[in-house]
Amino acid sequence: MTRTFTTPRFQTAFDPVIEPLTLPGELRSGAAAELTTVDQMVRGNAVIGRFIASPALLGVKVRPTGRPVRVTAHFRFDSMSLDWWEQRVTTPGPIRGAGAPRLLLVRAQGKTRGAALMIRPAVDFRRAATGVVCFDLRPEELTAEGLFVFEMVSIDTGRPAWAPAVPAGSVGIMMDVIEFAEVEGDREVGLVSTGTLPADPGDGRLTLGAGYFVANPGDRDEPRRWIARATLVEPVLPGPRTKFAPFVDPVGEPIESRPSTSRDTKQRIKRRAKRAARWVVPVAAVPVARRVRRRAAGLERRFLRAAKRSMSARSMSWVSTSFLAPRVSARNPLTDVMFDLVSRNLVQVELAGIGGGATPGVQVLARVGAEIEIVTDGPLTVPALVRLSIDPSSLRGVPGVDDKTVCWELVETES
Structure with a gap:
């Protein structure tokens, strides 16, 4: 007698029943039972996991409530992400380097939901x-x-060509946590992405590390508005070929400006500072000894600063100067010329959509304090890249500009 099984059964009595995640709830570990599916992702314990390819996905079992659900996904671009990218991505791209910006698109239930820009800080x-x-x-x-x-x-x-980002940027990105909750009010986070989250959320200022930012669609069907401020900056770190003139201590012996290690540097400085302090006989010339000690202490501080800049420049030789942390000038010469630059269309704002779909146009209005107001002609239906720039040739005649570059920061992101 032949037995026919009409219904396939892959579950046994020993398999535990997976309970879905109840709302409100969080997924914080790759070992959680609710994480039922992963593809191109390595699970973690204290975190959800890391992506190893693009595209990649994960599936979570969530208990529906019949109401709208708000999903907030947090991810991280850390030092381990660099190693994972270098090991798994071998195809050379337009920007080679694991530390270059990451431009990522997020999809859920088969639809595009938003985008994010991630940039590791150059100084820290x-x-x-x-x-x-x-x-x-x-x-x-x-x-x-x-x-x-x-x-x-x-x-x-x-x-766009003006949006630098490393290829296969999702490789190595770590998923921290995904939050699920019922919808209450408008969204307050994730509408704008400039490279990293602000250190002080209450401040509200977001620096554009790559010269552009990501704008995600909002909840309201109306035009979007941002206010940006332009400042003149100069790089904190010198270029990889920058050379420092050697300092000379009071004894007359030149000090090398490129030490081998920081420990050797500190020991060498202490020895020479003590030798400089003993150079003048005490008691017989106390004022002179004091001046020499102050000079030696100042020399130590100057030399340490120069050594740190030199070592940082060598370790960050691949970083483009546009990603270096800026040092803002004391006075902003752009305050007096911003209205003129905007009236002559020398301040450019470009908007490019991501993932298809129509994108609205933008209008630029000048404000006091070297600020501009950016207003779209209509609502955003897809994530968009927004670039802010000023023609460098138009700043040549502005006093105080010299060889400085323009850095933008968002000071207000919603009406």
Whole structure:
């Protein structure tokens, strides 16, 4: 007698029943039972995991409530992301270097939800860059099975030439946590991405590290508005070929400006500072000895600063000067000329959509204090890249500009 099984059964009595994540809830570990599916991602324990390819996805079992669900995804671009990218990406791109900006697109339930720009700081390079994308799911998008699918894709095609980003940028990015909650009010985070989250959320200022930022669609069907301030900056770090003139201590012995290690540098400075302090006989010439000690202390401080700049420049030789942390000038000469620059269309604002779809035009208005107001002609329906720039030739005759560059920061991102 032949037995026929009409219904396939892959589950046994020993398999535990996976309970879905209840709202409000958080997914914080790759070992959580609710994380049922991963593709091109390595699970973690204290974090959800890391992506190893683009595109990559994960599936979470969430219990639907019949109401809209707000999803907030937090991810991180840390030092380990550099190693993972170098090991897995071998195809040379327009910008070779694991530390270059990452431009990422987030999709959920098969639809584009937002984008994020992530840039590691050049000065404090050990500090990770953080990003967040927030979006809402309609009740019908989370079915009775409760499977939520999150995708991360690197934006490598259709990107404007003025938007630098490393190819396969999602490789090595770490997923920290995904928050699920019922919708209450308008979204407050994730509408703008400039490279990393602000150190002081209450300040509200966002510096454009790469000269452009990401604008995600909002909840309201109306034009978007941003206010940006232009400042003149000069790089804190010198270029990789910058040379420092050697300092000379009171004894007359030149000091090398490129020490081998920081420990050797400190020991050498202490020995020469003590020798300089003993150079004049005490008691017989106390005022002179005091001046020599002050001079030696000042020399030590100057030499340490020069050594740190030199060592930092060598370790960051691949970083473009546009990504260096700026030092803002004491006075902003652009305050007096911003109205004239805007009236002559020398302040350019470009908007490019990501992932298809129509993008609105933008208008630029000058404000006091070297600020401009950017207003779109209509609402954003897809994520967009917004670039701010000033023609360098128009600043040649402005007093105080010299060889400085223009840096932008967003001071207000919504009406």
